[in-house]
Amino acid sequence: MPAAVLELEFIEKEIDLLITRINAAQAEALSLRIAAAYIAGSRSITSTIYSSDKQKLSDLQERAIKRLSAEHFGYIHEFNNTMGEQLKDKARELLQQEKGYKDIADYTRQVLDGSENVVINHVGQTRKIIQIGKDGKLRQVEKTITRPYITNTKAYADMLARTATHTAWEEGRAAQYQKMGFKMWRFAGPIDSRSRPDHAAVVGNVYEYGTPESDLAQQLLHEPNCRHRQIVFFNDPDLDTPQEFYDKQKQKAGLRYDDDSGWVFGDLGDAPKTYPGGVPKPGTDRESLETIIHGHEDKIRNRKTEKGIVFDGDGNVVFEKSGTKNRIVYTDEEVKSFKGRVFTHNHPRSTSFSDADIRTACMTGLKEVRVAGAKRSYVMTMADDSDFNQGLWDDTMKQAVKYHNEEVKGEFLSKIAAGDMTVEEAEFTHWHTIWSRIARDIARVEYTMIEEV
Numbered sequence: 001m002p003a004a005v006l007e008l009e010f011i012e013k014e015i016d017l018l019i020t021r022i023n024a025a026q027a028e029a030l031s032l033r034i035a036a037a038y039i040a041g042s043r044s045i046t047s048t049i050y051s052s053d054k055q056k057l058s059d060l061q062e063r064a065i066k067r068l069s070a071e072h073f074g075y076i077h078e079f080n081n082t083m084g085e086q087l088k089d090k091a092r093e094l095l096q097q098e099k100g101y102k103d104i105a106d107y108t109r110q111v112l113d114g115s116e117n118v119v120i121n122h123v124g125q126t127r128k129i130i131q132i133g134k135d136g137k138l139r140q141v142e143k144t145i146t147r148p149y150i151t152n153t154k155a156y157a158d159m160l161a162r163t164a165t166h167t168a169w170e171e172g173r174a175a176q177y178q179k180m181g182f183k184m185w186r187f188a189g190p191i192d193s194r195s196r197p198d199h200a201a202v203v204g205n206v207y208e209y210g211t212p213e214s215d216l217a218q219q220l221l222h223e224p225n226c227r228h229r230q231i232v233f234f235n236d237p238d239l240d241t242p243q244e245f246y247d248k249q250k251q252k253a254g255l256r257y258d259d260d261s262g263w264v265f266g267d268l269g270d271a272p273k274t275y276p277g278g279v280p281k282p283g284t285d286r287e288s289l290e291t292i293i294h295g296h297e298d299k300i301r302n303r304k305t306e307k308g309i310v311f312d313g314d315g316n317v318v319f320e321k322s323g324t325k326n327r328i329v330y331t332d333e334e335v336k337s338f339k340g341r342v343f344t345h346n347h348p349r350s351t352s353f354s355d356a357d358i359r360t361a362c363m364t365g366l367k368e369v370r371v372a373g374a375k376r377s378y379v380m381t382m383a384d385d386s387d388f389n390q391g392l393w394d395d396t397m398k399q400a401v402k403y404h405n406e407e408v409k410g411e412f413l414s415k416i417a418a419g420d421m422t423v424e425e426a427e428f429t430h431w432h433t434i435w436s437r438i439a440r441d442i443a444r445v446e447y448t449m450i451e452e453v
Helices: 003-042 059-096 101-112 153-179 197-202 212-220 243-253 286-300 332-338 355-364 390-417 423-441
Strands: 118-120 126-132 138-144 149-151 184-188 206-208 229-232 255-258 262-265 307-311 317-322 342-346 368-372 376-382 445-451
Touching: 003 059, 003 101, 003 153, 059 101, 059 118, 059 153, 126 197, 126 212, 126 262, 138 212, 149 153, 153 212, 153 229, 153 445, 184 212, 197 212, 197 243, 197 255, 197 262, 206 212, 229 423, 243 255, 286 307, 286 342, 286 368, 317 332, 355 368, 355 390, 376 423, 390 423, 423 445
Parallel strands: 342 368
Antiparallel strands: 118 149, 126 138, 184 206, 184 229, 255 262, 307 317, 307 342, 368 376, 376 445
16 A cells, blocks of 8 residues: 555544544533533522532433533534544645645644634535514524535634523523423513524514424524523513513614515614714724724733723724723713713723623713623623613612622532632632623623633
8 A cells, every 4th residue: 555545544543533532522511511501590509510519410400401412512523523524635635745744733733723714514405494484473494505604613612612501501591480480481682783683583572481482482592692592571561671672672773574585684774773882974883893992902901900991983982091900090071971982991800890890881871881801801781772871770780789799609609618619710700690690680781701712
């Protein structure tokens, strides 16, 4: 057998071994993440892998976690196996060009570190999707795939981890809501430029657990990068958010049904879209504005002391100011410029908002408040695109912060005592956990965490 053939066989075996190891490591990490998210979503803290008495999971929890894990392991294996075949094809190509191991190793590193794309080509095959009709009814249909899926290892890993966590959390919430005796739930969450129009179309809709329509709506929450969630529907006007609230959000966003394309967001000529700090001048869309702000955040996220920046609706810097390791002090005159604008600042420890951050956002009437950290960034806005206001803090947020702060402290102290969490981990995730729960409970608040890669 020619030496080149033997060499290729050896390289292919090494690639297969590499993919097997990656699959095993990622599957283990993802299973722990799914289990933690499912339990956190159901709040069944006393019988989890984190509990001090190490009680076993319930049969319901075990079955749900195994099912979710199997579903997402399939995605892991498909991506990694495709990556492996791409590495083999490239190795074959390089050997034909009389290149050596170094070139193959360099390409492999580029794929693994995300600087080289991976192509998953299922063009011509069909997949099942959830389709939302003009009447808001959901149905499952088959759609032919028309283009390959191109991504990289970092982007795919980030998407899958975020989606798996969100999916497990929502499944846990559904199980807990039903256990508590609730029969109805409402599809809630943002209606903005980052939302899928078809997801936005069902925001505010109410479903009954166990029905086919509810099952399909739950599947929407499992779709990649979904930011929507379920909240309890009490069927009580004193407890439920009025339907008019959701209808106004859709109207503001220009959501409409197109006979050819389905649900779409209208352009600025159809309905006024709002952006942080007001409607930007022509050519400055939300994506461009986000890019401008994120560019400034990249310059401050690794600072050892805090620095704050205020932006207007066009992405112009209104003013910026430096502070100490833990705070920035503003004058009354400076605070007046916050109204209706975007404020970002860095946290040297990459932690989420403090209660003082959100209190300040409410008291000054910010449009959007952000934190840039070396590891994570955080964004909080109002779901209806209104400004933060003092009433929100006094009537809702203040009490919610107090409740969830005590709740999270108790949970984390138990985990630390059991050796399942370090003090550093608790300090790093404390406020993120609080704001995640507050955003889940208060439909008007939109909170996002972004992993910085």
